[in-house]
Each structure stands twice: as C-alpha cells, then as structure tokens.
Amino acid sequence: MNVNKLYLGLVFFALLVAESCTTKMSTVPNSTGATLELLVITDNKAEWTGPVGDTIRAFFGQLVATLPQPEPMFKVVNLESSAFSQMFQTHHNILIVNIDKNLSKSVIETKKDLWASPQRVIKMSVPSEASFFTEFGKYKQTFLELFKEVDIERTNKKFAAVRQVNIMDQLITDFHLSLIVPSGYRIAKETSNFMWIRNETVTTSQGIFIYYERYTDTNQLNPNRVIQVRDSVMHQYIPGPREGSYMSTEKGIINPEFKILKLNGYYAVETRGLWETIGDYMGGPFVSYTVVDEKRGRVVTIEGYVYAPGTTKSLLLHQVEAVLKTLKFID
Numbered sequence: 001m002n003v004n005k006l007y008l009g010l011v012f013f014a015l016l017v018a019e020s021c022t023t024k025m026s027t028v029p030n031s032t033g034a035t036l037e038l039l040v041i042t043d044n045k046a047e048w049t050g051p052v053g054d055t056i057r058a059f060f061g062q063l064v065a066t067l068p069q070p071e072p073m074f075k076v077v078n079l080e081s082s083a084f085s086q087m088f089q090t091h092h093n094i095l096i097v098n099i100d101k102n103l104s105k106s107v108i109e110t111k112k113d114l115w116a117s118p119q120r121v122i123k124m125s126v127p128s129e130a131s132f133f134t135e136f137g138k139y140k141q142t143f144l145e146l147f148k149e150v151d152i153e154r155t156n157k158k159f160a161a162v163r164q165v166n167i168m169d170q171l172i173t174d175f176h177l178s179l180i181v182p183s184g185y186r187i188a189k190e191t192s193n194f195m196w197i198r199n200e201t202v203t204t205s206q207g208i209f210i211y212y213e214r215y216t217d218t219n220q221l222n223p224n225r226v227i228q229v230r231d232s233v234m235h236q237y238i239p240g241p242r243e244g245s246y247m248s249t250e251k252g253i254i255n256p257e258f259k260i261l262k263l264n265g266y267y268a269v270e271t272r273g274l275w276e277t278i279g280d281y282m283g284g285p286f287v288s289y290t291v292v293d294e295k296r297g298r299v300v301t302i303e304g305y306v307y308a309p310g311t312t313k314s315l316l317l318h319q320v321e322a323v324l325k326t327l328k329f330i331d
Helices: 003-007 045-049 051-060 129-161 165-175 223-237 314-324
Strands: 037-042 075-080 093-099 107-112 120-126 186-190 194-200 205-214 246-250 257-263 266-278 283-293 298-307
Touching (some): 037 045, 045 075, 051 075, 051 093, 051 129, 107 129, 165 186, 165 194, 165 205, 205 223, 223 246, 223 266, 223 283, 223 298, 283 314, 298 314
Parallel strands (some): 037 075, 037 093, 093 120
Antiparallel strands (some): 107 120, 194 205, 205 298, 246 266, 266 283, 283 298
C-alpha cells in the first residue's frame, strides 16, 4: 500500500522543523535499535499480555512468506508508557498505543523523524480495545510499509558511507543506472546487457543481477513472462557447482509472489520467491524489480539473492533489497 493512502482519515503530528525546508539544519540524533525491530509502547503490561498485544505480535511477527524457513518480519519489543524515557525515543520504529475511555473518538497520528533520524513514530489513541481492533485492522498494512521504509532508509544510510565507488561508476557507464553498492561486493560477470555482482563470506553469499531487454509491449511485465525471462537469463549466465547445473526459479514449494508498485517513481513489478539450482542442492530467497525505463525503451530487472545454508536469511535479504531500492536511471 502506498504511504500516501494513509493520509485519508488520519490526523498527523504537526509538521516540525525536521520536515520543513530548514530540516537540513536539524540536529536530531541518529536512530537506534536493531534492523527489522519494532518498539511498541502500551499503557501497561496487561495490555501487552492480553488481546491487544497478541494482535500486534501476530501481525508484525508474522512469518515472511517467501523464505525457506520460518522467520518473523519484525522482532517486536514492548515497553510500558511510564518507562518510555528519552533514551528509548530514538528507536527507529515506534508504535504507541494509548487506550483511554475518556476519548470521544479514535485518532491515528504519524510522524517522520520526530526524535531521531531516520525514524517513524505512529500513535494510536483510541477510546476502547474494540476501537483499537477496528483501527488497527484498517491501517496495519500501511503501518507495516511505513516501518519497512525506515529500515530500508536506515540500511542505505549505512551503505552510502561505505559505498563501492568503482562498481557504482561502472553501472552508470555501462548500464546508465545507479545503485548504492556497499563495500564487499565485486563484479563476477558482465556482458553487454547483464551484470552479476556478489558479496561472499565464509558462510554466506549475497548477489545482485542487473539485466535488460528492449521494451516492446506491456506483456513483458506479466508475472509469467518475468519468470520466463529470469529463468532464461539464469540458465545462460549463472552456472551451479556441478557440470550442467544452473540457477532457476523454485516453483514447487513456494510460488513466487508479485506486486505492482512505484520504485522511486518508476513503474515496476516486484517479485519475491525462492531460487534453486537445477542439477544441485543450492537454493535460497530472492527479490527482484522489473522496471520500465521509458527514456531508453527498455525493461530492466534488478535482483538480489541470498545463499546462507543453515542460518537465518531475512536480514541478508533485507540488505540486498535495500540496495535494489536505490535504483535511479541516469541520463
């Protein structure tokens, strides 16, 4: 859901200096907290251990659908309002729930970079638990997207400080696009319309593919066509460890998920799923964006994948997704 949709029916915090044209002079501290972590403030512990807390934990702690093993979207941490001191106000994702029977109506407030940067604070002021369930049901998906955006922004802020300038320059020169590529990556393969960059450690592998084809019609954004092109490109360029093996899209355990969205203003199809190696046993999650580059008459796909056998993958996948979301086409 687009963040702008939240504006309808909601009351926002008053615009502060942090979001005015003088924001750049702001001295708010850097936000804190672990990546993919949410701090929930409740009036008391009873709310957190009861149906309100159960509902919040169930939603934000839901399992990521396109991972090969169960992993929650967010680690959810609770704090009572009486303990919500300045020390905790710098957390990057904060959900405040205030249930007050003296309120005449529900009010949902949201603020960007209120006490720290980057940060998202959302406050739900409701007259009853029943009202909480109603309002949370309406806006929970938007809340989720807002909190995800902050984690992406925060990750890319860190990546920008250690960016791999030589790879970024080559992407601009050879592919007329820019990505914020952090240190640790190297170019593994490049052709006239394909590049593979990868970050290898002793136990994990993260990779990014960039490839494109000439734009002919809207069918190129059809999900089935996106997967067909992906499998063709992977077969051609990404061999597995055994002779004759190659990367492909896994379709038997978890079907790929698709979403149409705007990526930095560009029309795009998001694909999430699992990859496998035909002829071998390697596999893992991937996320890709197939984007129309109207000025150059081409369809560009940027993809991030993770290989991390025997360990959690959500954070590693988040990191490659953050890189992909810095996409800009260069004139």
